[in-house]
Each structure stands twice: as structure tokens, then as C-alpha cells.
Amino acid sequence: MARALCWMVERTFYHASQESREALRKASATCEHIWLISAGLTD
Numbered sequence: 001m002a003r004a005l006c007w008m009v010e011r012t013f014y015h016a017s018q019e020s021r022e023a024l025r026k027a028s029a030t031c032e033h034i035w036l037i038s039a040g041l042t043d
Helices: 001-017 021-038
Strands: none
Touching: 001 021
16 A cells, blocks of 8 residues: 555656646645545544
């Protein structure tokens, strides 16, 4: 699962970086949320 999460983050940030700072901010928030859920640290 860690490999898939890392790949998701890499691809998400790559695509967001091609768009805008706002897209990067949203990508960051989304990836953080997914990591926290995966680690069992939030609902």
C-alpha cells in the first residue's frame, strides 16, 4: 500500500504543479488527508 500511496502523491503533485499554486494547495490537502486515513489517525 505504501508504494501505491507514494506513487499517488508523486503523480498528483506532478500534475498539480503543471496547473497552479491553488492546484498544488488542493493536492497537498488531499494527499495529507489520504495519508492520515491510511495511518488510522483520522476518520
